[in-house]
Amino acid sequence: MTPxxxxxxxxxxxxRLARGGAILRTVLEEVAALARPGITGKELDAEAERRLRAAGAEPSFKGYAGGDGKAFPASLCVSVNSAVVHGLPTDEPLKHGDVVGLDLGCRYEGLFTDTAMTIFVGDEHDREKKNPIAHALIRATRRALQAGIQAARTGATTGDIGYAIGHLVEQIYGFSVVRDFTGHGVGYAVHEAPRVPNSGRPGEGAKLVEGLVLAIEPMVIASKNHAVRIAKDGWTVLAADPVLAAHEEHTVAVTAQGSRILTRRAAEMGVVLGLDYGDQRIGLAVTDPEGERALAHSTIPAQPFDAAVSALQRVIAAENVARIVIGLPLTLEGREGEQAQKTKEFAATLAERTGLPQEFADERFTSAAAEETAAAKGISPDAEAARLILEGWLVRRSRKIHDRA
Structure with a gap:
């Protein structure tokens, strides 16, 4: 691949791509919410097209010509169970327990974006209990997408992305990634260079440069066999074995600060960075990509100030951070003192440099707890304090979501 x-x-x-991506992800989320037992793929396709056009966008798949010149007849790909990608919507009603991949692309302000998600038809909370293979498959594919996105940064290669995805899926989860179909560049056209494989070797392939926009899309089969075949309709790609398959995709821009997801869905919190700011040191913690656990990360010097901010920017890029939670040291009476003001000044500078959303979390009682637990774990008390701050924030966030439901 030449530059x-x-x-x-x-x-x-x-x-402009981000504006189109926001429309696309919203429509896909709305269509996914309609995918209940009894609805058909053709009905979902009609809704996807109607909602895209109502938002001022055009479906980019409908009429798109494949390698044989034949035009794809739908706006939405609906891939059910053993269908991996490019599933043609049909009149067959979806059933409880179906695993359905939904893939949608749009043209907005002359530019193209692409995104996909795999869902479990029925109650998502029952997925792990009623179909553990489907649960593990969807979880693996979503985590693989995050791994691929984290690998997409200036100076890396498409082989780095493929290795990150393939290693996680095949070595950790024991499934397989499809080799015959890949992700791709996107933006000025539905498909552009480079090809973005789901397996590969670090350092091989096209070198990623700032401004490159990629459709990263793990395609995962729930067996060791990665082979696929084309269905009789000429479009739907099926797993060669009669097993489940899943597909997740985002449009991602490679920037100087790391990868930027242009189609991030509302339900995807992304990695959250927790900070315990002090005069001498700053403790860091991060969530896992699903936002389920807080993990101690590291400790960096708080001075010199600019060096501290630069160090945090590197962590933000490396971990693909989407949000920052900062511990606010209130007095026992709940008031803001001198240290709280210093923390807010630091946070303001960080917000200006990163552009990331921030939240403050009360950290009054974390320091003492961190000293005790850090000693038992043999880790930095500052990083442990950041973990406790972030863990408390996750618990409060979960309660708010539960209360709204």
Whole structure:
């Protein structure tokens, strides 16, 4: 892959793609919510097209010509159970327990974005109990997407992305990734260079440059056999074995600060960074990509100030951080003192440098608890304090979501 064959996007183009991506992800979330037992793929397809057009976008798959020149007849790909990708919507009603991949693309302000998700038809909370293979498959595919996105940064290669995805799926989960179909560049067209494989070797493939926009899309089969075949309809890609398959996809921009997800869905919190700010040291913690656990990360010097901010920016890029939670040291009476003001000044600078959303969390009682638990774990008390701050924030967030439900 020569550099001339790649088509980096300007900052203005990336903002336009982000606007189109926001429309696309919203429509896909709405259509996924309609995917209940009894509805058909054709009905979901009609809804996807109607909602895209109502938002001022155009479906990009409908009429798109494949390698044989034949035009795809739908706006939405609906891939059910053993269908991996490119599933043609049908009149067959979905059933409880079906595993359904939904893939949607759009053209907005002249630019193209692409996103996909796999869902379990029925109560998602029953998925792990009633179909543990489907639960593990969907979880593996979503985690593989996050792994691929984290690997997409300036100076890396498409082989780095493929290795990150393939290693997680095949070595950790024991499933297989599809080799015959890949992700791709996107933006000025539905498909652009480079190909973005779901398996590969670090350092191989096209080198990623700032401004490159990629459709990263793990395609995972719930067996060791990665072979696929084309169905009689000429479009639907099926797993060669009669097993479940899953597909997740985001449009991602490669920036100087790391990868930027242009189609991030509302339900995807992303990695959250927790900070315990002090005059001498800053403790760091991060969540896992699903936002389920808080993990102690590291400790960095708080001075010199600019060096501390730069160090945090590197962590944010490396961990693909989407949000920051900062411990606010209130007095026992709940008031803000001198240290709280210093923390807020630091947070304001960090917000200006990163552009990431921030929240403050009361950290009055974390220091003493961190000293005790850090000693038992043999880790930095500052990083442990950050973990406790982040853990408390996750618990409060979960309660708010439960109360709203």
């Amino acid at each position: 001339k064959s790649l088509k980096p996007k300007s900052p203005e183009d990336i903002e």
